[in-house]
Amino acid sequence: MTFGFETLAIHAGQEPESRTGAVVPPIYQTSTYAQDAVGAPREGYEYSRTANPTRDALQDCLAALEGGRRGLAFASGMAAEDTLLRTVCRPGDHVVIPDDAYGGTFRLFAKVVQRWGLEWTAARISDVDAVRAAIRPTTKIIWVETPTNPLLGIADLTALASLAHDNNALLAVDNTFASPYLQQPLAHGADVVIHSTTKYVGGHSDVVGGALVTADSDLGEELAFHQNAMGAVAGPFDAWLTLRGVKTLGVRMDRHCDNAERIVAYLQGHQRVAKVLYPGLAEHPGHEVAAKQMRRFGGMISFTTKGGEQAAIEICNRAKLFVLAESLGGIESLIEHPGRMTHASAAGSPLEVPADLVRLSVGIETVEDLLADLDQALG
Ligand SMILES: Cc1ncc(COP(=O)(O)O)c(C=O)c1O
Numbered sequence: 001m002t003f004g005f006e007t008l009a010i011h012a013g014q015e016p017e018s019r020t021g022a023v024v025p026p027i028y029q030t031s032t033y034a035q036d037a038v039g040a041p042r043e044g045y046e047y048s049r050t051a052n053p054t055r056d057a058l059q060d061c062l063a064a065l066e067g068g069r070r071g072l073a074f075a076s077g078m079a080a081e082d083t084l085l086r087t088v089c090r091p092g093d094h095v096v097i098p099d100d101a102y103g104g105t106f107r108l109f110a111k112v113v114q115r116w117g118l119e120w121t122a123a124r125i126s127d128v129d130a131v132r133a134a135i136r137p138t139t140k141i142i143w144v145e146t147p148t149n150p151l152l153g154i155a156d157l158t159a160l161a162s163l164a165h166d167n168n169a170l171l172a173v174d175n176t177f178a179s180p181y182l183q184q185p186l187a188h189g190a191d192v193v194i195h196s197t198t199k200y201v202g203g204h205s206d207v208v209g210g211a212l213v214t215a216d217s218d219l220g221e222e223l224a225f226h227q228n229a230m231g232a233v234a235g236p237f238d239a240w241l242t243l244r245g246v247k248t249l250g251v252r253m254d255r256h257c258d259n260a261e262r263i264v265a266y267l268q269g270h271q272r273v274a275k276v277l278y279p280g281l282a283e284h285p286g287h288e289v290a291a292k293q294m295r296r297f298g299g300m301i302s303f304t305t306k307g308g309e310q311a312a313i314e315i316c317n318r319a320k321l322f323v324l325a326e327s328l329g330g331i332e333s334l335i336e337h338p339g340r341m342t343h344a345s346a347a348g349s350p351l352e353v354p355a356d357l358v359r360l361s362v363g364i365e366t367v368e369d370l371l372a373d374l375d376q377a378l379g
Helices: 005-011 053-066 077-088 103-116 128-134 157-166 217-230 236-246 249-268 287-293 308-318 367-378
Strands: 070-074 094-098 119-123 139-145 170-174 192-196 210-214 273-277 300-305 334-336 357-361
Touching: 005 053, 005 249, 053 070, 053 210, 053 236, 070 077, 070 217, 077 103, 077 139, 077 170, 077 192, 077 210, 077 217, 094 103, 103 119, 119 128, 128 157, 139 157, 157 170, 157 287, 210 217, 249 273, 249 300, 249 367, 300 308, 308 334, 308 357, 308 367
Parallel strands: 094 119, 094 139, 139 170, 170 192
Antiparallel strands: 070 210, 192 210, 273 300, 300 357, 334 357
């Protein structure tokens, strides 16, 4: 029997606990497990870096939601990214990355793994020819975000999966902005999905976490080996919080999308707004591709302002209900200035973001209240 998304979010990996029937997977806050005899751990549990039942529940649920074979939960999105890179790549290998990516991802490439001999090229991932041109014989991964953070660029997953496979590379997709409810990259040919579960998957801004989900069990096994060997695992309580959040992912995402659509319409008519970036808009260059691979267009909106950087900063500072903060994907609305905040580490690089850009993470509050707040902030 195949279940729908919302059913999987609530039940996958979450059978009532065998001893008591607890409906919610318990928080197994333990580092180790008693063994019945030397070499006979119970149900394979030896040590919680290697495996923990609460983390397993989350991992199985995420694998089901992405339609993958193996899910792995990490201490953060960055830990998941680092584990993926150091599992798949060796010194001298090459990765194509978006020229518009989360600043921390760029920093991982430019300031960390590059020092260990991993080469990278930033390419416009909405342009398949530009990605093709960036590929080298040593390319092991085409790495994309779609939609991208913060410019909401769209990558054609089917086309990039073929391109990657024709060149013996993997397609890795950071699905943080869409969440598995809106987009399932593995169904479009991707090999591995990356999440900052800190965002929509957790959904309540109360836990930092990351995940990888693979289409293939061999890659899943290799990643699991490195997850244990490198050790950046999600703790039991963090896994439990994330699992509690993910149960409502579908209903939250629909409300995020409803509210974002209303706000996009409002911003488009505002005289202080120069350009609204949202893949749901027919004039967005990636709209057709997004419509093909996404269920709806998400809760993230970016816009440029008339009046340059100063105007953008003033709007961020004046917002009240929209909290001025980094991160995204929680139930509460956030506003930020990417150039000075989340993407400051990309300043002076090919990934530098426009100075007049404002990014909104639209929450699930009453939309009229959000519109009123933006109205006073825009002035
Ligand atoms: C698209 C994207 N990927 C990865 C990350 C990194 O995740 P984390 O902050 O959980 O380490 C972020 C964080 O903002 C992000 O926005």
